[in-house]
Ligand code: B12
């Protein structure tokens with residue numbers, strides 16, 4: 003038998019796990035979707051939960067309004083979990099759950115459901131995302147303060163390592179950092195610093211001889227942007243740092259334990275509303291970044307869809323993205339070779355640069371006292387990086403084909419009357435509200451009360467593990483809202499830092515100078531500096547747009563009130579009144595604008611605040627007219643990337659409202 | 667007790683009457699007015715303050731004006747969030763005037779304090795307003811003095827958050843009945859300033875972030891020792907934690923009440939009005955105007971000779987008359 007030559011593999015590699023991030027409306031509808039996706043050749047499940055489930059509110063909670071079943075599936079209790087997983091072989095399935103603040107409870111529901119179906123917990127495979135630091139930095143579905151949140155994570159690590167040994171209790175996420183504007187160096191450094199914080203916390207809760215195993219259960223969830231060569235280098239750099247960390251900081255020796263394992267969702271931030279078909283090319287190239295080099299290849303991949311910036315994908319859109327993976331894995335020769343970058347001068351050079359940069363930035367985080375203490379620092383650094391990214395796009399320094407260059411286009415046949423997106427039936431919310439009320443009425447309330455009392459007791463006692471009591475609660479029929487409220491009662495609540503205060507001032511472009519003049523002139527005529535409230539109503543955690551708008555408003559000379567994410571319409575109206583703002587800008591990307599924007603406007607009227615309101619975010623064309631009819635003065639979507647133009651519109655609105663004459 | 671403003675009275679006087687009647691819903695409009703720089707609005711502001719003079723009120727405004735100052739990041743806003751909760755459970759109405767330090771790049775500011783202060787949007791007895799600071803670190807926004815004077819008759823507590831390190835918190839001392847300096851454990855600044863006499867002894871010293879443990883305890887110990895050696899026996903040092911579970915908050919609220927109870931209120935308020943008049947005059951007429959009065963000391967002396975019952979606009983008028991003469 004002939005030797006395999008060095009440039010070939012003895013046998014073709016097995017493909018990575020292929021997933022589609024999915025879930026919407028109800029557990030039943032999502033279950034059907036999952037079965038359909040599996041039939042199309044998807045090899046693992048990736049569950050998208052709705053925002054109430056992610057932030058720990060039941061469908062009938064005030065804060066859940068407009069969000070139930072919207073961007074994911076509502077799973078408030080074990081009944082819904084059973085429906086969601088119906089007919090899916092849990093001893094065989096690898097399930098990724100994008101769940102963080104409430105991860106312990108959702109894992110409890112998953113375990114409880116499996117066991118009630120006769121599947122032993124030791125057989126369960128999958129991942130709970132469970133990375134809270136990146137929620138504070140980028141994603142926004144946190145619920146408890148940092149200290150208790152880290153303890154919940156450590157509890158889950160300690161519990162799963164013996165009880166659910168094939169489970170990845172946490173996915174350290176660099177994905178969301180890039181989506182919030184991180185540079186590759188920041189992405190690496192903050193993710194690794196985050197991992198250190200988690201491992202340090204876990205070290206205190208597991209026996210020393212288990213650390214190798216614990217280390218090996220930590221996987222990553224990364225991003226890959228369209229600069230795919232550098233992005234591949236980033237993954238190689240991460241695997242080097244990870245191994246180093248294992249050896250040096252945690253004394254891990256087994257090479258199997260030291261392997262850097264990661265899943266990916268490729269970059270979505272760079273996917274455009276303008277000429278959305280171009281997103282397909284971007285996605286393909288980004289998929290290459292995480293698959294090209296065998297030494298740093300993804301274990302699991304999920305791809306966004308061509309219509310990412312328009313709204314939620316339909317099953318067909320997701321199928322297209324799954325097919326991209328399948329073509330890459332099954333049609334090309336990608337999986338036939340050893341690492342194709344071995345010995346590449348370019349690759350090694352890039353890796354070296356990234357490593358140096360990341361080590362320096364990790365040292366800065368360490369100086370702040372570690373990732374938990376450095377959250378405000380890192381958040382501000384991300385906002386600032388994003389500000390810089392946006393500046394490059396606006397100035398044309400960074401080319402975005404179809405948006406700031408080559409913008410001429412023929413009519414697109416892709417977007418038809420339905421807007422080319424999936425919309426969730428508004429009736430879902432009312433139905434879910436009733437369903438959860440019915441669930442509460444039917445269970446054994448004494449058992450629920452006992453389970454919640456036990457949960458509070460365990461939460462208050464740092465030496466106990468939260469998981470057994472959570473599984474008990476899940477079995478008793480406790481809801482995610484009740485579980486979370488019990489912990490909120492014990493731990494308190496927390497608002498993450500906004501990061502906007504420290505952002506560097508924009509360069510003095512000519513555009514900006516002219517705008518400042520105008521803002522100054524209008525302010526003088528009005529008697530006070532033009533003051534704007536940038537508000538984020540509801541559970542939506544997409545803060546990028548609001549942050550950058552807030553920073554730009556400051557840079558053109560306005561006084562800016564921005565209180566961060568997750569405000570009720572009443573809070574926004576009250577702030578607008580007390581602060582005496584001249585204009586209000588609301589940002590919603592999660593799709594709840596139809597419910598929430600009119601409510602904010604009603605609240606403003608009730609408070610006697612009569613100022614222009616503008617709205618930005620993911621607002622489908624069809625919703626613009628109704629919003630304007632409700633009293634909105636202007637609507638902005640991702641294609642309006644020139645923020646100075648937005649500012650100029652806003653000043654004009656303020657001037658008109660205040661009776662300030664137009665400039666001479 | 668209230669005499670309604672005559673129908674011909676302007677917005678300023680109307681707001682003044684509402685505040686005198688402790689109508690808290692007048693607060694937003696009052697701030698919009700006192701912050702305004704148009705000549706017409708400045709006149710209205712003067713009219714508003716005239717309605718709230720000790721003579722019209724029949725004594726000093728009942729509210730307790732508290733200044734909270736310290737370096738950025740010391741934990742002032744977070745502390746206010748906890749204090750507001752404490753005061754509200756004690757049944758006190760509260761106005762928070764947050765003077766945001768963010769430097770005035772481009773003339774605009776990001777006003778970040780509000781984001782740290784939890785509030786119930788339905789609570790009509792709580793008012794929170796952020797304003798951009800003046801050019802100077804630790805300076806008060808020009809309107810903040812007027813705002814504090816206007817709101818003090820209506821609210822039980824008017825608390826002003828400013829950034830101050832070392833000697834630059836004197837502005838807030840001019841306005842407040844009680845000044846608290848907020849110290850972050852581990853930073854020796856306050857201690858140094860205190861020892862070297864750069865910083866005037868505050869009425870209350872607050873060590874934040876008690877949850878950090880040892881480092882907070884040693885900060886309190888060092889500050890107490892420094893105060894003893896300065897002979898400042900009246901200054902209380904309170905250690906607080908503002909993050910859950912909060913601690914020391916009730917003690918701090920008590921310390922404020924105790925200070926106020928022991929205070930010569932009319933004396934302090936009189937000094938505040940006179941300082942405000944001089945500051946307003948300086949904003950309007952600049953340093954040159956102050957020189958026209960024969961310098962700051964002469965101006966202070968002139969003010970000291972005036973009728974203690976005069977409200978700020980009347981005092982400004984006295985100064986202006988002097989320059990004109
Ligand atoms: C980045 C991103 C994220 C980041 C957010 C990071 C952050 N801190 O903001 C991360 C990865 C965390 C994230 C998470 C999620 N995301 Co997301 N995300 C995006 C993405 C790719 C880009 C949004 C963005 O930041 N753009 C850059 C900023 C600067 O642009 P912008 O906000 O659009 O702002 C511009 C205009 O809209 C306007 N504007 C915006 N706000 C305002 C405000 C004012 C006052 C004014 C005047 C103008 C204005 O001006 C800006 C300049 O042009 C979009 C898709 C896309 N390409 O647009 C999906 C998208 C918004 N996400 C989506 C979803 C579903 C989610 C999740 C809810 C998924 C889940 N089930 O868990 C999570 C949870 C997030 C949460 N907590 O709410 C959906 C929403 C679907 C819908 N509306 O129907 C989208 C559309 C993707 C998709 N097609 O599925 N996401």
Ligand SMILES: Nc1nc2c(ncn2[C@@H]2O[C@H](COP(=O)(O)OP(=O)(O)O)[C@@H](O)[C@H]2O)c(=O)[nH]1
Nearest residue numbers: 738739740741742743744782875876907908909
């Ligand atoms: N550990 C701890 N952190 C606190 C406490 N109070 C405030 N902080 C944190 O200190 C930082 C600055 O707080 P902030 O109130 O904005 O400070 P300010 O600039 O003085 O108003 C924030 O990150 C707060 O979360 C506290 O009591 N304990």
Ligand SMILES: [Mg+2]
Nearest residue numbers: 742743779827
């Ligand atoms: Mg503050």
